[in-house]
Amino acid sequence: MLIVELLNLLSRMAHSGVHKDRGELRIHENLDELGTDLAEYIAELSEASVKERGVFAIAISGGSLIGLMGKLCEAPYNKTVDWAKWYIFWADERVVAKTHADSNYKLAKDGLLSKVPVVPSHVNSINDSLTAEEAADDYEFHVRQLVKTRTINVSDISDCPKFDLILLGMGSDGHVASLFPNHPVLDEKDEWVTFITDSPKSPPERITFTLPVINSASNVVVVVTGESKAEAVHLAIDDVGADCLSLPARLVQPTKGKLAWFLDKLAASKLDGSQFSE
Numbered sequence: 265m266l267i268v269e270l271l272n273l274l275s276r277m278a279h280s281g282v283h284k285d286r287g288e289l290r291i292h293e294n295l296d297e298l299g300t301d302l303a304e305y306i307a308e309l310s311e312a313s314v315k316e317r318g319v320f321a322i323a324i325s326g327g328s329l330i331g332l333m334g335k336l337c338e339a340p341y342n343k344t345v346d347w348a349k350w351y352i353f354w355a356d357e358r359v360v361a362k363t364h365a366d367s368n369y370k371l372a373k374d375g376l377l378s379k380v381p382v383v384p385s386h387v388n389s390i391n392d393s394l395t396a397e398e399a400a401d402d403y404e405f406h407v408r409q410l411v412k413t414r415t416i417n418v419s420d421i422s423d424c425p426k427f428d429l430i431l432l433g434m435g436s437d438g439h440v441a442s443l444f445p446n447h448p449v450l451d452e453k454d455e456w457v458t459f460i461t462d463s464p465k466s467p468p469e470r471i472t473f474t475l476p477v478i479n480s481a482s483n484v485v486v487v488v489t490g491e492s493k494a495e496a497v498h499l500a501i502d503d504v505g506a507d508c509l510s511l512p513a514r515l516v517q518p519t520k521g522k523l524a525w526f527l528d529k530l531a532a533s534k535l536d537g538s539q540f541s542e
Protein backbone atom coordinates (compact mmCIF):
# COMPACT_ATOMS: atom_id res chain seq x y z
CA MET A 265 0.00 0.00 0.00
CA LEU A 266 1.33 3.45 -0.82
CA ILE A 267 2.41 5.43 2.24
CA VAL A 268 -0.11 8.18 1.42
CA GLU A 269 -2.97 5.68 1.34
CA LEU A 270 -1.80 4.21 4.64
CA LEU A 271 -1.69 7.64 6.29
CA ASN A 272 -5.16 8.43 4.95
CA LEU A 273 -6.46 5.17 6.32
CA LEU A 274 -4.90 5.80 9.72
CA SER A 275 -6.37 9.28 9.90
CA ARG A 276 -9.84 7.89 9.17
CA MET A 277 -9.46 5.07 11.68
CA ALA A 278 -8.47 7.60 14.38
CA HIS A 279 -12.16 8.47 14.64
CA SER A 280 -13.23 4.88 15.03
CA GLY A 281 -13.81 2.85 18.12
CA VAL A 282 -15.69 -0.05 19.57
CA HIS A 283 -18.70 0.59 21.78
CA LYS A 284 -18.86 -1.76 24.73
CA ASP A 285 -22.02 -3.46 23.43
CA ARG A 286 -23.26 -1.63 20.34
CA GLY A 287 -20.61 -2.66 17.83
CA GLU A 288 -18.00 -0.71 15.93
CA LEU A 289 -18.35 3.04 15.48
CA ARG A 290 -16.69 4.61 12.44
CA ILE A 291 -17.07 8.36 12.68
CA HIS A 292 -16.06 10.55 9.74
CA GLU A 293 -15.24 14.21 9.29
CA ASN A 294 -17.43 14.53 6.21
CA LEU A 295 -19.55 12.59 3.72
CA ASP A 296 -16.68 12.17 1.28
CA GLU A 297 -14.56 10.34 3.86
CA LEU A 298 -17.53 8.31 4.99
CA GLY A 299 -18.23 7.27 1.37
CA THR A 300 -14.62 6.22 0.87
CA ASP A 301 -14.53 4.15 4.05
CA LEU A 302 -17.93 2.59 3.33
CA ALA A 303 -16.93 1.54 -0.20
CA GLU A 304 -13.71 -0.02 1.13
CA TYR A 305 -15.58 -1.82 3.92
CA ILE A 306 -18.18 -3.28 1.53
CA ALA A 307 -15.49 -4.28 -0.98
CA GLU A 308 -13.56 -6.12 1.75
CA LEU A 309 -16.69 -7.98 2.92
CA SER A 310 -17.49 -8.88 -0.67
CA GLU A 311 -13.99 -10.25 -1.22
CA ALA A 312 -14.06 -12.30 1.98
CA SER A 313 -17.50 -13.71 1.23
CA VAL A 314 -16.67 -14.62 -2.37
CA LYS A 315 -13.51 -16.33 -1.14
CA GLU A 316 -15.38 -18.29 1.52
CA ARG A 317 -18.72 -19.04 -0.18
CA GLY A 318 -18.29 -18.14 -3.84
CA VAL A 319 -21.04 -15.49 -3.66
CA PHE A 320 -21.91 -12.27 -1.82
CA ALA A 321 -25.53 -11.97 -0.67
CA ILE A 322 -26.12 -8.32 0.18
CA ALA A 323 -29.37 -6.64 1.21
CA ILE A 324 -29.62 -2.90 0.77
CA SER A 325 -32.09 -0.26 1.92
CA GLY A 326 -33.26 2.99 0.35
CA GLY A 327 -32.84 6.62 1.34
CA SER A 328 -29.55 8.46 1.69
CA LEU A 329 -27.61 5.18 1.90
CA ILE A 330 -27.54 4.68 -1.85
CA GLY A 331 -25.85 8.03 -2.56
CA LEU A 332 -23.31 7.28 0.16
CA MET A 333 -22.44 3.99 -1.60
CA GLY A 334 -21.60 5.94 -4.76
CA LYS A 335 -17.82 5.39 -4.58
CA LEU A 336 -18.38 1.71 -5.34
CA CYS A 337 -19.18 2.82 -8.91
CA GLU A 338 -15.78 4.50 -9.23
CA ALA A 339 -12.20 3.29 -9.55
CA PRO A 340 -10.87 1.05 -8.19
CA TYR A 341 -14.05 -0.68 -6.98
CA ASN A 342 -15.91 -0.65 -10.30
CA LYS A 343 -13.14 -2.92 -11.60
CA THR A 344 -11.84 -4.76 -8.51
CA VAL A 345 -15.12 -5.88 -6.92
CA ASP A 346 -16.32 -9.26 -8.20
CA TRP A 347 -19.72 -7.90 -9.22
CA ALA A 348 -20.76 -11.12 -10.99
CA LYS A 349 -20.82 -12.84 -7.59
CA TRP A 350 -23.16 -10.29 -6.00
CA TYR A 351 -26.76 -11.30 -5.23
CA ILE A 352 -28.68 -8.17 -4.31
CA PHE A 353 -31.78 -8.01 -2.11
CA TRP A 354 -33.79 -5.28 -0.43
CA ALA A 355 -34.14 -4.98 3.35
CA ASP A 356 -37.20 -2.87 2.63
CA GLU A 357 -39.23 -1.57 -0.25
CA ARG A 358 -42.12 0.78 -0.74
CA VAL A 359 -45.27 -0.63 -2.41
CA VAL A 360 -45.08 1.50 -5.55
CA ALA A 361 -44.20 0.76 -9.17
CA LYS A 362 -40.51 0.16 -9.85
CA THR A 363 -40.56 3.27 -12.02
CA HIS A 364 -41.94 5.46 -9.20
CA ALA A 365 -39.69 8.06 -7.59
CA ASP A 366 -40.37 6.48 -4.16
CA SER A 367 -39.16 3.03 -5.21
CA ASN A 368 -36.07 1.80 -3.36
CA TYR A 369 -35.35 -0.44 -6.36
CA LYS A 370 -35.38 2.55 -8.73
CA LEU A 371 -33.12 4.52 -6.41
CA ALA A 372 -30.56 1.70 -6.31
CA LYS A 373 -30.86 0.95 -10.02
CA ASP A 374 -30.32 4.57 -11.05
CA GLY A 375 -27.66 5.35 -8.45
CA LEU A 376 -25.68 2.13 -8.29
CA LEU A 377 -26.78 -1.02 -10.08
CA SER A 378 -26.89 0.47 -13.58
CA LYS A 379 -23.30 1.68 -13.14
CA VAL A 380 -21.62 -1.60 -12.21
CA PRO A 381 -21.60 -5.01 -13.96
CA VAL A 382 -24.02 -6.89 -11.70
CA VAL A 383 -25.81 -9.85 -13.30
CA PRO A 384 -29.44 -8.81 -13.93
CA SER A 385 -30.76 -12.20 -12.76
CA HIS A 386 -28.95 -11.72 -9.43
CA VAL A 387 -30.96 -8.57 -8.69
CA ASN A 388 -33.73 -9.85 -6.44
CA SER A 389 -36.22 -7.01 -6.39
CA ILE A 390 -39.62 -7.10 -4.74
CA ASN A 391 -42.58 -7.78 -7.05
CA ASP A 392 -44.33 -4.46 -7.68
CA SER A 393 -47.46 -5.95 -9.26
CA LEU A 394 -48.80 -7.48 -6.02
CA THR A 395 -50.52 -6.16 -2.92
CA ALA A 396 -48.28 -5.43 0.08
CA GLU A 397 -49.25 -8.71 1.77
CA GLU A 398 -48.76 -10.77 -1.40
CA ALA A 399 -45.44 -9.10 -2.19
CA ALA A 400 -44.11 -9.84 1.32
CA ASP A 401 -45.14 -13.52 1.04
CA ASP A 402 -43.73 -13.74 -2.47
CA TYR A 403 -40.39 -12.22 -1.40
CA GLU A 404 -40.10 -14.50 1.61
CA PHE A 405 -40.78 -17.52 -0.63
CA HIS A 406 -38.08 -16.30 -3.02
CA VAL A 407 -35.57 -15.81 -0.19
CA ARG A 408 -36.42 -19.33 1.08
CA GLN A 409 -35.56 -20.83 -2.33
CA LEU A 410 -32.18 -19.10 -2.30
CA VAL A 411 -31.50 -20.24 1.26
CA LYS A 412 -32.18 -23.82 0.12
CA THR A 413 -29.50 -23.51 -2.57
CA ARG A 414 -27.25 -21.63 -0.11
CA THR A 415 -26.97 -18.62 -2.39
CA ILE A 416 -28.00 -17.05 0.89
CA ASN A 417 -26.32 -18.69 3.85
CA VAL A 418 -28.40 -20.03 6.75
CA SER A 419 -28.09 -19.15 10.41
CA ASP A 420 -26.53 -21.87 12.53
CA ILE A 421 -28.83 -21.08 15.46
CA SER A 422 -32.20 -20.70 13.70
CA ASP A 423 -33.55 -21.42 10.22
CA CYS A 424 -33.20 -17.72 9.34
CA PRO A 425 -31.30 -16.50 6.28
CA LYS A 426 -27.82 -15.28 7.09
CA PHE A 427 -27.07 -12.50 4.64
CA ASP A 428 -23.40 -11.75 4.19
CA LEU A 429 -24.24 -8.07 4.66
CA ILE A 430 -27.38 -6.07 5.42
CA LEU A 431 -27.00 -2.33 4.88
CA LEU A 432 -29.43 -0.09 6.75
CA GLY A 433 -30.07 3.61 6.95
CA MET A 434 -31.85 5.18 9.92
CA GLY A 435 -34.54 7.85 10.05
CA SER A 436 -34.55 10.67 12.59
CA ASP A 437 -37.29 8.74 14.43
CA GLY A 438 -34.93 5.76 14.79
CA HIS A 439 -36.60 3.59 12.12
CA VAL A 440 -34.52 1.12 10.16
CA ALA A 441 -35.66 -0.67 6.98
CA SER A 442 -39.46 -0.15 7.31
CA LEU A 443 -39.52 -0.99 11.02
CA PHE A 444 -40.97 2.08 12.71
CA PRO A 445 -41.10 2.97 16.43
CA ASN A 446 -43.90 1.29 18.40
CA HIS A 447 -45.14 -0.68 15.40
CA PRO A 448 -46.39 -4.23 16.11
CA VAL A 449 -44.13 -5.70 13.39
CA LEU A 450 -41.19 -5.06 15.74
CA ASP A 451 -42.47 -8.11 17.65
CA GLU A 452 -42.62 -10.36 14.58
CA LYS A 453 -40.71 -13.53 15.36
CA ASP A 454 -41.81 -16.03 12.69
CA GLU A 455 -41.99 -14.20 9.36
CA TRP A 456 -38.82 -13.27 7.51
CA VAL A 457 -40.49 -10.62 5.38
CA THR A 458 -43.57 -8.71 6.42
CA PHE A 459 -45.62 -5.71 5.33
CA ILE A 460 -47.13 -2.58 6.80
CA THR A 461 -49.90 -0.37 5.47
CA ASP A 462 -49.58 2.46 7.98
CA SER A 463 -46.04 3.78 7.68
CA PRO A 464 -45.75 7.18 9.41
CA LYS A 465 -43.41 8.15 6.58
CA SER A 466 -44.85 8.23 3.07
CA PRO A 467 -45.58 6.02 1.22
CA PRO A 468 -47.73 4.14 3.75
CA GLU A 469 -47.47 0.63 2.27
CA ARG A 470 -44.12 -1.08 2.65
CA ILE A 471 -42.41 -4.47 2.68
CA THR A 472 -39.66 -5.08 5.21
CA PHE A 473 -37.26 -7.67 6.57
CA THR A 474 -38.10 -8.49 10.16
CA LEU A 475 -35.72 -8.15 13.10
CA PRO A 476 -34.93 -11.91 13.25
CA VAL A 477 -33.60 -11.72 9.68
CA ILE A 478 -31.63 -8.52 10.26
CA ASN A 479 -30.14 -9.91 13.45
CA SER A 480 -29.14 -13.20 11.80
CA ALA A 481 -26.88 -11.52 9.22
CA SER A 482 -23.11 -12.05 9.27
CA ASN A 483 -22.65 -8.28 9.05
CA VAL A 484 -25.02 -5.38 9.62
CA VAL A 485 -23.94 -1.86 8.75
CA VAL A 486 -26.03 1.16 9.76
CA VAL A 487 -25.17 4.36 7.89
CA VAL A 488 -26.39 7.62 9.43
CA THR A 489 -25.52 11.20 8.58
CA GLY A 490 -26.67 14.68 9.54
CA GLU A 491 -27.46 16.62 12.69
CA SER A 492 -31.18 15.86 12.49
CA LYS A 493 -30.38 12.23 13.35
CA ALA A 494 -27.94 12.92 16.21
CA GLU A 495 -30.54 12.41 18.96
CA ALA A 496 -31.71 9.10 17.45
CA VAL A 497 -28.07 7.96 17.13
CA HIS A 498 -27.58 8.78 20.83
CA LEU A 499 -30.72 6.81 21.76
CA ALA A 500 -29.75 3.89 19.50
CA ILE A 501 -26.19 3.54 20.81
CA ASP A 502 -25.64 5.09 24.24
CA ASP A 503 -26.79 3.66 27.57
CA VAL A 504 -29.96 5.70 27.95
CA GLY A 505 -32.18 3.50 30.08
CA ALA A 506 -35.14 1.24 29.47
CA ASP A 507 -37.27 3.85 27.65
CA CYS A 508 -35.27 3.55 24.47
CA LEU A 509 -34.84 -0.18 24.35
CA SER A 510 -37.67 -0.48 21.83
CA LEU A 511 -36.26 2.06 19.37
CA PRO A 512 -35.99 0.06 16.11
CA ALA A 513 -32.33 0.99 15.54
CA ARG A 514 -31.53 -0.13 19.06
CA LEU A 515 -33.15 -3.51 18.36
CA VAL A 516 -30.55 -4.08 15.64
CA GLN A 517 -28.25 -6.40 17.55
CA PRO A 518 -26.83 -9.24 15.44
CA THR A 519 -26.86 -12.46 17.45
CA LYS A 520 -23.53 -13.72 16.15
CA GLY A 521 -22.70 -11.28 13.37
CA LYS A 522 -20.85 -8.00 13.41
CA LEU A 523 -22.56 -4.60 13.76
CA ALA A 524 -20.85 -1.45 12.47
CA TRP A 525 -22.11 2.13 12.46
CA PHE A 526 -20.89 4.54 9.79
CA LEU A 527 -21.57 8.06 11.05
CA ASP A 528 -20.55 11.54 10.06
CA LYS A 529 -19.50 13.83 12.89
CA LEU A 530 -22.87 15.63 12.90
CA ALA A 531 -24.81 12.40 13.39
CA ALA A 532 -22.29 11.40 16.09
CA SER A 533 -22.40 14.77 17.85
CA LYS A 534 -24.61 13.65 20.76
CA LEU A 535 -22.80 10.37 21.47
CA ASP A 536 -21.36 9.79 24.91
CA GLY A 537 -17.70 9.26 24.01
CA SER A 538 -16.92 7.59 27.33
CA GLN A 539 -18.70 4.43 26.23
CA PHE A 540 -16.38 3.46 23.45
CA SER A 541 -12.70 2.76 23.20
CA GLU A 542 -10.42 3.61 20.27
Ligand SMILES: O=C1O[C@H](COP(=O)(O)O)[C@@H](O)[C@H](O)[C@H]1O
Pocket residue numbers: 325326327328329356357358368432433434435436439440441442465
Ligand atom coordinates in the same frame (compact mmCIF):
# COMPACT_ATOMS: atom_id res chain seq x y z
O1 LIG B 1 -38.05 5.26 4.24
C1 LIG B 1 -36.92 4.86 4.38
O2 LIG B 1 -36.08 5.54 5.21
C2 LIG B 1 -34.86 4.98 5.71
C3 LIG B 1 -33.95 6.14 6.08
O3 LIG B 1 -33.80 6.97 4.94
P1 LIG B 1 -32.85 8.27 4.94
O4 LIG B 1 -33.10 8.95 3.61
O5 LIG B 1 -33.25 9.11 6.10
O6 LIG B 1 -31.45 7.77 5.04
C4 LIG B 1 -34.25 4.04 4.71
O7 LIG B 1 -33.12 3.39 5.27
C5 LIG B 1 -35.30 3.03 4.26
O8 LIG B 1 -34.75 2.07 3.39
C6 LIG B 1 -36.37 3.79 3.53
O9 LIG B 1 -37.39 2.94 3.02
